[in-house]
Amino acid sequence: MANFFDNKARAAAGATNGASSLKNVAPKETQNLQPWVEKYRPKSLNDVTAQDHTITVLQRTLQATNLPHMLFYGPPGTGKTSTILALAKELYGPEMFRSRVLELNASDERGISIVREKVKDFARMQLSNPPPDYKDRYPCPPYKIIILDEADSMTQDAQSALRRTMETYSKITRFCLICNYVTRIIDPLASRCSKFRFKPLDQGNAKKRLEDIAENEHVKLEPGAVDTLIKCSEGDLRKAITFLQSAARLVGAVKPSQSKANGLSKKRKVVEYDEDEGAMDVDVDGDDDKMVTVRSIEEIAGVIPNDVVDGLIKAMQPSLRGAVYEAVANQVTDLVADGWSATQVVTQLYQKLVYDDTLSDKQKTKIVMAFSDTDKRLVDGADEHLTILDLALQLSGMLAER
Amino acid sequence: MALLVDRYRPRSLEALTYHEDLSERLRSLAQSGDFPHLLVYGPSGAGKKTRIVATLRELYGPGVEKIKIDSRVFQTTSNRKLEFNIVASVYHLEITPSDVGNFDRVVIQDLLKEVAQTQQVDQSARQRFKVVVINEADHLTRDAQAALRRTMEKYSPNLRLILLANSTANIIAPIRSRTLLVRVAAPTEADICKVLTKVGKQEGWSEAEGLNRRIAKDSGRNLRRALLMFEAVHAQNEKVTDKTPIPPPDWEALIEQIADQIMAEHTPARILEVRAKLYDLLSHCIPPTTVLKTLTFKLIPKIDDALKADVIRWSAFYEHRIRLGSKHIFHLEAFVAKFMRILESYLMGMDF
Ligand SMILES: Nc1ncnc2c1ncn2[C@@H]1O[C@H](COP(=O)(O)OP(=O)(O)OP(=O)(O)O)[C@@H](O)[C@H]1O
Ligand SMILES: Nc1ncnc2c1ncn2[C@@H]1O[C@H](COP(=O)(O)OP(=O)(O)OP(=O)(O)O)[C@@H](O)[C@H]1O
Ligand SMILES: [Mg+2]
Ligand SMILES: [Mg+2]
Numbered sequence: 009m010a011n012f013f014d015n016k017a018r019a020a021a022g023a024t025n026g027a028s029s030l031k032n033v034a035p036k037e038t039q040n041l042q043p044w045v046e047k048y049r050p051k052s053l054n055d056v057t058a059q060d061h062t063i064t065v066l067q068r069t070l071q072a073t074n075l076p077h078m079l080f081y082g083p084p085g086t087g088k089t090s091t092i093l094a095l096a097k098e099l100y101g102p103e104m105f106r107s108r109v110l111e112l113n114a115s116d117e118r119g120i121s122i123v124r125e126k127v128k129d130f131a132r133m134q135l136s137n138p139p140p141d142y143k144d145r146y147p148c149p150p151y152k153i154i155i156l157d158e159a160d161s162m163t164q165d166a167q168s169a170l171r172r173t174m175e176t177y178s179k180i181t182r183f184c185l186i187c188n189y190v191t192r193i194i195d196p197l198a199s200r201c202s203k204f205r206f207k208p209l210d211q212g213n214a215k216k217r218l219e220d221i222a223e224n225e226h227v228k229l230e231p232g233a234v235d236t237l238i239k240c241s242e243g244d245l246r247k248a249i250t251f252l253q254s255a256a257r258l259v260g261a262v263k264p265s266q267s268k269a270n271g272l273s274k275k276r277k278v279v280e281y282d283e284d285e286g287a288m289d290v291d292v293d294g295d296d297d298k299m300v301t302v303r304s305i306e307e308i309a310g311v312i313p314n315d316v317v318d319g320l321i322k323a324m325q326p327s328l329r330g331a332v333y334e335a336v337a338n339q340v341t342d343l344v345a346d347g348w349s350a351t352q353v354v355t356q357l358y359q360k361l362v363y364d365d366t367l368s369d370k371q372k373t374k375i376v377m378a379f380s381d382t383d384k385r386l387v388d389g390a391d392e393h394l395t396i397l398d399l400a401l402q403l404s405g406m407l408a409e410r
Numbered sequence: 411m412a413l414l415v416d417r418y419r420p421r422s423l424e425a426l427t428y429h430e431d432l433s434e435r436l437r438s439l440a441q442s443g444d445f446p447h448l449l450v451y452g453p454s455g456a457g458k459k460t461r462i463v464a465t466l467r468e469l470y471g472p473g474v475e476k477i478k479i480d481s482r483v484f485q486t487t488s489n490r491k492l493e494f495n496i497v498a499s500v501y502h503l504e505i506t507p508s509d510v511g512n513f514d515r516v517v518i519q520d521l522l523k524e525v526a527q528t529q530q531v532d533q534s535a536r537q538r539f540k541v542v543v544i545n546e547a548d549h550l551t552r553d554a555q556a557a558l559r560r561t562m563e564k565y566s567p568n569l570r571l572i573l574l575a576n577s578t579a580n581i582i583a584p585i586r587s588r589t590l591l592v593r594v595a596a597p598t599e600a601d602i603c604k605v606l607t608k609v610g611k612q613e614g615w616s617e618a619e620g621l622n623r624r625i626a627k628d629s630g631r632n633l634r635r636a637l638l639m640f641e642a643v644h645a646q647n648e649k650v651t652d653k654t655p656i657p658p659p660d661w662e663a664l665i666e667q668i669a670d671q672i673m674a675e676h677t678p679a680r681i682l683e684v685r686a687k688l689y690d691l692l693s694h695c696i697p698p699t700t701v702l703k704t705l706t707f708k709l710i711p712k713i714d715d716a717l718k719a720d721v722i723r724w725s726a727f728y729e730h731r732i733r734l735g736s737k738h739i740f741h742l743e744a745f746v747a748k749f750m751r752i753l754e755s756y757l758m759g760m761d762f
Contacts (some may be wrong), residue, residue, distance in 0.1 A: 137742040254590050346595040401722055
């Protein structure tokens with residue numbers, strides 16, 4: 009039997025498996041089919057959306073050919089990695105990139121020994137010279153860049169070991185640290201860097217980018233769909249793009265050439281499958297009006313439908329004294345069995361209750377504390393069913409205290 | 411002979427029962443060629459794994475079913491050797507990093523890069539990328555999750571991940587941001603009944619509709635549990651009726667006994683008796699959370715409505731403690747003591 013890592017064996021097994029291949033999409037065609045997040049990763053600083061301040065400053069450094077050590081921080085999917093890679097490309101171009109840029113991230117071993125050896129070796133390496141004329145096209149400033157992506161997962165020791173390296177070789181090497189939580193970077197390192205905060209993407213900018221992608225992919229969007237994308241992804245553009253892509257797949261709102269090929273095979277299967285149940289009418293190639301809807305996005309994003317949350321809140325109301333437990337427990341059991349993520353339940357409950365004007369300040373104070381407790385427990389890995397049930401019952405008690 | 415749960419596991423997306431819309435969604439993702447990383451979550455026994463195996467088949471064809479188990483050795487930075495099992499076909503592999511506890515990062519770092527850097531060997535493979543299925547992703551350490559981040563982006567032409575989890579609460583935001591979340595709800599009781607009927611027919615068993623409905627209800631919408639119960643009932647009874655009792659698993663019967671004992675007497679002596687039984691359960695590898703939850707939900711119907719919220723409160727409290735602590739028995743016992751106290755005070759008409 010083929011071993012996954014044994015290439016020869018895998019080739020042989022592959023040949024036999026391949027023979028029974030049904031689909032006609034050759035691998036060559038699929039080669040440029042990347043997930044959209046990668047396909048639309050900004051290739052130059054100009055492509056980076058919404059981080060205007062940061063981009064302006066960095067663009068100035070392109071001209072000035074001087075660069076401080078840098079620290080990029082901000083929530084996921086806001087363009088940190090994309091920005092530094094784009095900057096490095098613009099500085100060095102394809103031919104010098106390898107010799108001038110070292111990228112290490114959390115998937116690499118970055119214990120203290122690596123910092124001492126690999127990072128230091130690269131930092132002190134002499135600069136190689138660009139080929140003649142190359143400098144006309146790319147600035148190729150006289151220093152290398154070491155990118156330490158996801159630096160918040162480096163140990164304190166490893167970070168400490170960096171301090172010296174950073175100073176000693178600062179003539180020929182610049183560091184760029186990237187992280188989500190700036191507080192996880194030790195002070196002596198942070199204070200050596202210019203800090204750039206990456207903001208969660210706001211309405212305006214993200215909207216434009218998403219609309220451009222949708223247009224490029226020939227995806228039709230229902231009015232309000234982009235706003236929903238942005239709302240559900242909480243400023244994380246990567247998430248928004250992934251949602252968009254799968255919503256597009258879901259409704260079959262993809263490029264004409266592709267959707268045809270898929271549509272045909274889909275139809276055949278649907279018919280076979282439903283034979284005994286009296287064919288359900290699925291219109292697979294009704295093309296023109298396929299649009300990504302608001303609800304389809306919410307569904308992909310795991311947003312709980314309003315009536316489900318309202319059902320739970322209704323069950324928590326004190327009016328039916330005595331029967332409250334039963335009603336709440338049933339709702340919670342269903343929520344959990346339906347697989348709604350507990351974090352999502354908590355978030356949506358919170359939004360409903362905290363902004364409910366009929367509740368007194370005193371009630372709200374208690375409610376907020378219950379939420380704090382719950383969040384902590386969930387992150388600690390406590391059982392979701394018990395935790396949510398407890399929260400719902402506590403809230404129910406607080407609602408009764410009028 | 412294999413159990414029903416294995417013999418009747420649907421193997422293709424077409425064969426999957428219930429959640430037809432989700433099957434359709436997975437199919438269109440699999441056929442699109444730009445399949446994203448997935449984080450598949452939902453309660454136990456909802457059919458997550460089954461659905462993903464079917465999706466892999468949609469991606470690669472029947473070749474993914476030819477699997478073998480590999481044992482590999484990894485070395486930690488402190489030179490400790492870790493043995494680790496991998497289930498693999500030529501197209502995909504499946505790992506359970508939580509098997510190696512806190513060393514899961516080492517496995518993730520080494521293994522995924524290795525996979526990502528080798529090309530798809532089957533020249534006619536339908537996809538250029540290979541898939542790595544990660545079981546129990548919610549048990550991955552923070553470090554291991556961090557190690558996944560850039561790998562998921564950098565090697566995406568060659569590698570897609572499918573993370574399986576019961577809960578998304580422990581998955582760090584940067585990973586959630588890199589995956590498409592796929593929720594698999596548990597089948598409804600009606601869905602479960604349909605599966606039971608179908609399986610029963612194929613086995614040539616007589617059908618008792620009422621019995622199947624009871625099984626579906628008792629299973630708590632867990633299809634695996636329902637199938638196991640279904641098989642047990644039919645193994646023990648030549649002929650079944652709507653009234654045929656469903657034998658609970660041993661451990662559940664034991665917890666029922668504990669509940670009765672706790673209700674009957676609220677004394678330190680009784681706690682001691684119960685402790686022996688709790689130990690017994692733990693030593694038979696029943697997870698402490700399961701013990702606590704089952705006990706709680708067996709006690710609840712036996713007590714007054716006024717006490718229920720309080721009992722749930724302390725049950726949730728000690729369950730959290732179980733997660734954080736290391737001596738499970740302490741917290742189980744504390745819950746028992748707390749419960750006795752709540753009940754006793756209530757019966758004596760005192761405030762508690
Ligand atoms: N500011 C942005 N402009 C354009 N595209 C963006 C931006 N931010 C994120 N994206 C999109 O999201 C994807 C991920 O972005 P990137 O890798 O730069 O995020 P990050 O900030 O490094 O996130 P993390 O903290 O999770 O590593 C990109 O490939 C791109 O498609
Ligand atoms: N769509 C389905 N139709 C019929 N039977 C199914 C279906 N999905 C799952 N099953 C049955 O239910 C059993 C449990 O499913 P599975 O192992 O996929 O659950 P799971 O969600 O991965 O559970 P866990 O979280 O506990 O690992 C399977 O052994 C299979 O027999
Ligand atoms: Mg990044
Ligand atoms: Mg499973």
